[in-house]
Amino acid sequence: MRMGFRFATALLFAAVVLSGCGKSGDRGSSYTEADGERLANKKCATCHDLHMPAKTSENEVAPPMFAVAVHLKDWMKSDSPAMQRAKFIDFVQDYVINPSPQKSYCDPASLKSYGLMPSQKGKVNREELAAIAGWVYDHFDQKAMLEIIRRENYLKSLPPYKRVLETKDCKVCHISGADRVAPSFEKIAQRYGIEGLENIKRSIREGSRGRWKGYSAPMRAYGKDMSEAQIEAIAKWIAAGGREKGR
Numbered sequence: 001m002r003m004g005f006r007f008a009t010a011l012l013f014a015a016v017v018l019s020g021c022g023k024s025g026d027r028g029s030s031y032t033e034a035d036g037e038r039l040a041n042k043k044c045a046t047c048h049d050l051h052m053p054a055k056t057s058e059n060e061v062a063p064p065m066f067a068v069a070v071h072l073k074d075w076m077k078s079d080s081p082a083m084q085r086a087k088f089i090d091f092v093q094d095y096v097i098n099p100s101p102q103k104s105y106c107d108p109a110s111l112k113s114y115g116l117m118p119s120q121k122g123k124v125n126r127e128e129l130a131a132i133a134g135w136v137y138d139h140f141d142q143k144a145m146l147e148i149i150r151r152e153n154y155l156k157s158l159p160p161y162k163r164v165l166e167t168k169d170c171k172v173c174h175i176s177g178a179d180r181v182a183p184s185f186e187k188i189a190q191r192y193g194i195e196g197l198e199n200i201k202r203s204i205r206e207g208s209r210g211r212w213k214g215y216s217a218p219m220r221a222y223g224k225d226m227s228e229a230q231i232e233a234i235a236k237w238i239a240a241g242g243r244e245k246g247r
């Protein structure tokens, strides 16, 4: 009897989950993953750190979202990821509007030190919460975090100029041996050499136009999104020849 009931509930649950997932992944919500991220930044990031790996601090007002997600997933054991995701979304939709110590999965000591989450009623609606929770569930994932850490460690292992090349878009236009969109770094090196270092730095910082024949598009200024140390590193490398090893 009891088994029969549980089986029936499981089927019903699966049907609800599957029919909802077919549409958008957020059980009938018209929001996308990108909306989930945007909304989380707008509505939750004032209290919950959204970095991955998490950035913790001594005086944080709430647990980082990564900790929340991993913790909740641990508690919500489920037969399938789809069911767990649905449970997760249900929980968040309810908790954010009606938080209580009884519902909280937070351990008592942490709950006491953070204090209960203030209800966000009126600040976020159910549909927005479904999008946010879906994004949180998918994004804050152990495997994805390992991948991010691997990438960070890889970048740390590189010399600074190479890190710039890996994380900025320079090579989209400056292609060695193909200077259709922009002069190659080799050509720039030939023109300026190490005596031209200051000019190279200035051009990266402030942008450049009209200095090279045949390129009608100007280069934008990078001063706002690169540190002086990054500009120095890439400029020195360009001035010294602008050639990547192995070419």
Ligand code: HEC
Residues within 6 Å of the ligand: 040, 043, 044, 045, 046, 047, 048, 061, 062, 063, 068, 092, 095, 096, 099, 103, 104, 105, 106, 111, 114, 115, 116, 117, 118, 120, 124, 132, 133
């Ligand atoms: C004003 C600060 C604040 C805002 C804004 C806030 N939270 Fe929280 N949240 C907290 C605190 C503090 C806790 C830890 C105490 C608790 O579990 O109630 C918490 C805990 C949680 C938990 C874990 C509950 C548990 O049982 O472990 C979830 C899930 C959560 N928040 C989701 C959200 C989402 C989603 C948003 C954005 C819509 C949000 N929070 C916005 C302060 C906030």
Ligand code: HEC
Residues within 6 Å of the ligand: 168, 169, 170, 171, 172, 173, 174, 181, 182, 183, 188, 199, 200, 203, 204, 208, 209, 210, 211, 212, 213, 215, 217, 218, 219, 220, 222, 234, 238
């Ligand atoms: C959208 C294409 C594009 C991207 C991306 C780009 N550049 Fe350029 N770059 C150009 C073009 C076009 C020129 C030639 C502009 C001119 O005629 O003055 C140029 C010129 C330069 C020059 C020579 C400027 C001078 O004073 O003669 C340097 C140095 C340079 N780029 C470095 C970089 C670095 C470093 C990056 C990445 C942080 C980068 N560029 C990203 C298109 C690009």
